[in-house]
Each structure stands twice: as structure tokens, then as C-alpha cells.
Amino acid sequence: MLINKILVVGSGAREHAIVKAIDRSKHRNEIYCAASSFNPGISELSNELIILDINNPDIIVKYANEKNISLCIIGPENPLSNGVADALSNDGVKVVGPKKELAMLETSKAFTRDLLNEYKIPGSPIYSRFKNLKGVSTFLKKLGENYVVKYDGLAGGKGVKVSGEHLHSHSEAIDYCNFLIKQNNEFVIEEKFIGEEFSLMSFCDGKTLKHMPVVQDHKRAYEGDTGPNTGGMGTYTDKDHSLPFLNKKDLKEARDINIATSKAIKNKCGKGFKGVLYGGFMATSSGVKLIEYNARFGDPEAMNVLSLLESDFVEICIAIAEGTLNEIDVSFQKKATVCKYAVPEGYPDNPVKGEPIDVSSIDNSDTLFFASVDYKNASLVESGSRTVAVIGVANSIAEAETIAEKEISSIKGPLFHRSDIGKKSLIQKRIDHMMLLR
Ligand code: AMP
Numbered sequence: 415m416l417i418n419k420i421l422v423v424g425s426g427a428r429e430h431a432i433v434k435a436i437d438r439s440k441h442r443n444e445i446y447c448a449a450s451s452f453n454p455g456i457s458e459l460s461n462e463l464i465i466l467d468i469n470n471p472d473i474i475v476k477y478a479n480e481k482n483i484s485l486c487i488i489g490p491e492n493p494l495s496n497g498v499a500d501a502l503s504n505d506g507v508k509v510v511g512p513k514k515e516l517a518m519l520e521t522s523k524a525f526t527r528d529l530l531n532e533y534k535i536p537g538s539p540i541y542s543r544f545k546n547l548k549g550v551s552t553f554l555k556k557l558g559e560n561y562v563v564k565y566d567g568l569a570g571g572k573g574v575k576v577s578g579e580h581l582h583s584h585s586e587a588i589d590y591c592n593f594l595i596k597q598n599n600e601f602v603i604e605e606k607f608i609g610e611e612f613s614l615m616s617f618c619d620g621k622t623l624k625h626m627p628v629v630q631d632h633k634r635a636y637e638g639d640t641g642p643n644t645g646g647m648g649t650y651t652d653k654d655h656s657l658p659f660l661n662k663k664d665l666k667e668a669r670d671i672n673i674a675t676s677k678a679i680k681n682k683c684g685k686g687f688k689g690v691l692y693g694g695f696m697a698t699s700s701g702v703k704l705i706e707y708n709a710r711f712g713d714p715e716a717m718n719v720l721s722l723l724e725s726d727f728v729e730i731c732i733a734i735a736e737g738t739l740n741e742i743d744v745s746f747q748k749k750a751t752v753c754k755y756a757v758p759e760g761y762p763d764n765p766v767k768g769e770p771i772d773v774s775s776i777d778n779s780d781t782l783f784f785a786s787v788d789y790k791n792a793s794l795v796e797s798g799s800r801t802v803a804v805i806g807v808a809n810s811i812a813e814a815e816t817i818a819e820k821e822i823s824s825i826k827g828p829l830f831h832r833s834d835i836g837k838k839s840l841i842q843k844r845i846d847h848m849m850l851l852r
């Protein structure tokens with residue numbers, strides 16, 4: 415049997431989940447990882463983990479050539495926005511991850527809003543693009559109390575300011591616009607939606623989409639959805655691949671938006687999106703709305719869905735690259751999952767760094783994913799961002815939460831996590847919120 419030489423770009427918990435999924439494949443695979451930092455979990459499962467500039471297409475192509483790579487899976491958004499997929503694809507490598515132009519779905523909020531507008535795809539807010547203050551005040555008046563100001567580029571979630579949360583008056587909104595203008599940044603102002611957020615990721619080969627179970631993330635750092643925004647503190651999915659606050663119509667609307675967007679971008683750019691199309695949606699009183707697109711797996715969402723994936727991940731990746739996703743079956747276990755991150759004390763604003771952590775009390779190492787860690791004096795240390803994640807997989811969200819909570823609580827070191835994620839009371843709050851809105 416032929417050996418697949420597979421390169422994974424990125425070295426966080428999402429990429430650890432990707433590597434675990436490759437490791438479960440029935441095919442003979444060799445795994446190589448182009449990493450931005452050391453990841454002991456990936457290192458254990460791969461033939462080689464090498465630290466290099468993952469955002470430099472030439473460096474990645476050179477490494478791929480050296481290792482005779484046939485398939486590459488790109489984890490994070492920055493390599494995509496720097497054209498790593500284009501360079502590898504031009505070099506004959508099969509790539510899971512869109513080309514730079516198509517990754518604009520994530521890298522430019524204005525591009526995405528314009529695309530959905532042009533192709534009359536439902537779920538869009540009222541919005542307008544700006545380069546300077548001309549028209550800002552009038553547009554804010556039109557939106558009234560509910561507005562969002564978004565920097566038009568990659569900012570790790572920090573470029574978005576929402577009324578009532580980060581901005582408390584039109585004058586504060588204008589101050590933020592001025593801050594962006596001073597840095598020569600373009601921005602989008604749009605209507606603020608009220609509802610409950612969820613992520614729908616779809617494998618996409620340019621023509622066919624295969625949808626994954628929907629996931630809910632928790633962006634706020636502290637219990638009860640308080641505190642600063644983070645990359646995501648934890649996520650859950652339900653046994654039926656929906657979420658307790660969603661109905662069938664919501665799911666269909668979100669799927670239809672992903673399908674319509676994949677068609678629209680192919681039409682617009684003349685080439686198909688090959689990778690993971692990740693819609694960030696909000697269920698509202700007037701249907702499902704699109705908050706944003708990402709051009710990659712979510713983190714932590716990847717841990718939830720890949721832990722449930724029954725089909726062979728390598729076969730899915732090859733089908734994405736070759737445009738044959740319609741020929742294969744993509745199925746997920748009918749189980750619930752809860753994923754929780756442990757993050758450094760002080761995260762995200764002032765995280766402790768370099769302090770030792772101990773994961774040896776974890777019951778089942780299959781549940782563990784390493785993220786921002788390193789080795790110092792032969793001990794595992796936290797390096798400032800989200801540190802490690804665990805997943806519970808069970809027949810109900812409650813049981814999955816019990817597993818995740820037990821495992822994450824066993825990790826020692828100056829860390830914290832959100833114990834409320836996946837708990838009944840928080841989920842009931844989401845259900846009640848949607849009931850009230852509908
Ligand atoms: P984004 O980077 O676009 O995902 O925005 C970060 C967060 O800002 C989202 O997860 C939402 O919580 C919030 N957000 C962005 N756009 C909107 C919107 N139009 N209405 C309400 N909330 C939004």
C-alpha cells in the first residue's frame with residue numbers, strides 16, 4: 415500500500431486534533447508537522463515536528479519538497495492569508511486549505527459582506543464600508559443602538575467592537591473608527607444581531623459540501639460569559655449534531671448559507687474553495703444570520719468534531735483536494751462532546767508564562783490536546799496562550815461535561831478554566847434566551 419506523506423501546518427490544539435484524526439486513518443501515513451512552537455502531543459504521533467516560519471510559502475514548499483509531501487493540511491488562518499496553499503498547490507501538493515484569494519472570506523470582512531450582498535445570500539446585516547469618517551455618523555444614526563464596528567482584516571477576534579459590550583455610545587464608536595483610520599485601516603460598520611451564536615463547519619471541495627455537527631463556542635474568559643474575549647474557552651456539541659437551542663429550520667438555513675457561499679465564491683474567483691468552510695452564525699428572532707466566515711477549522715471546534723468523525727480523515731482530505739467529496743461518505747458518531755481549555759492565570763490580558771504544568775493525572779490521554787506549551791529545564795511549561803484542552807465524549811452533554819471537567823481539573827499549575835461550559839444551567843440560559851426571542 416502506498417504511503418501518504420502528510421504535512422500538517424500549525425502546532426496548536428486544533429492541529430493536535432488533526433494529527434490524532436490522521437493517526438486513526440486505516441491508510442499508511444507518515445505525518446510531518448511544520449510548527450510555530452513545540453507540541454509534545456503532535457511530536458509523539460508524527461515522524462518529525464520542525465519549528466519554522468509557517469507563514470512563509472517558500473519555506474513551507476522547500477520543506478514539503480524535502481519530505482516528498484503529497485498532502486498538506488493547513489490549520490491556522492495566517493499561512494492561508496500569506497498564500498501557503500497557493501504555493502504548495504502550484505508545486506503539485508494536494509492541499510486542504512483555500513488559496514489566498516478565497517481565504518479572503520476570513521481575511522476581509524468587507525469582501526465577505528460584499529460577496530453575500532452581490533449573490534443575494536440571506537442572513538446578512540445592513541452594513542457599510544469605510545476608509546474615513548465620511549458618512550460614519552449618519553450610518554450610526556441609521557443603526558441606532560445596535561451596531562458593530564469591525565476592522566477589515568485579521569486581528570484574532572480583537573478587531574470587532576460591539577455596541578453595549580465594548581462601545582457604549584456613538585462617540586465611543588467614532589473614537590474607535592478614528593483609531594483604525596490613524597493606522598490606515600479600512601473598516602465595516604454593521605447591524606448588531608441579537609441571539610445565540612453557533613459554528614457550522616463544512617468540508618468543501620469546491621463543489622460539494624459535507625457538513626459537520628454544529629458547535630457552540632464560549633468566547634468570554636470567565637464564568638457566566640463575563641470578562642474579555644478570548645480565542646474560545648470551550649465548546650460543546652449534542653448527540654443529534656444540532657444544539658439544544660436550535661431547530662431544524664435554523665440548521666437548514668445555516669447549511670444553505672454555507673452552500674450558497676461556496677457557489678458564490680467559486681463564481682466570483684473562478685476557482686473553488688477547498689478546505690473547511692466555517693460559518694459563524696447567530697440564531698435570531700428573524701432567522702439565522704451570518705456573523706463571519708473562517709477559512710479553516712475552529713479552535714476548539716476541531717476537537718469536538720474530529721473526536722466524533724467516523725469516516726477516514728485522510729480519505730476526506732484527499733477528496734477535498736481532488737474534488738471528489740461527492741463520492742465518499744462523511745459520518746460522525748451520534749454522541750455529545752464537551753471541550754474545555756485550561757489557560758494561564760491572567761489570560762488573555764496579562765498571562766503568566768514559563769510556569770510548569772503537570773498533566774500526569776489525566777485519566778485518559780486520548781482526551782488531551784496540547785496548545786501553547788513548551789519545555790523548560792525538562793519540564794512542561796505554559797507559554798502564555800490557551801495551554802491545553804480536554805474533550806469529553808458521551809451519550810449526553812451532561813455526561814461529556816462531567817468527563818471534561820474531571821480531566822481539566824486534574825491538570826496542575828497556575829491555570830484556570832470555565833467550569834460552567836456544558837453545564838445544564840448555562841445551556842438552559844441559551845434555550846430560555848432563544849425562547850424569549852422567538
Ligand atoms: P468576528 O471576529 O466577526 O467573529 O466577531 C467577533 C465576535 O463579535 C463574534 O463572535 C460575535 O460575538 C460578535 N459579533 C460580530 N459581528 C456581530 C454582529 N453583526 N452582531 C452581533 N455580534 C457580532
Ligand code: GLY
Nearest residue numbers: 631646712713714
Ligand atoms: N473558535 C473560534 C475560532 O476558531 O475562530
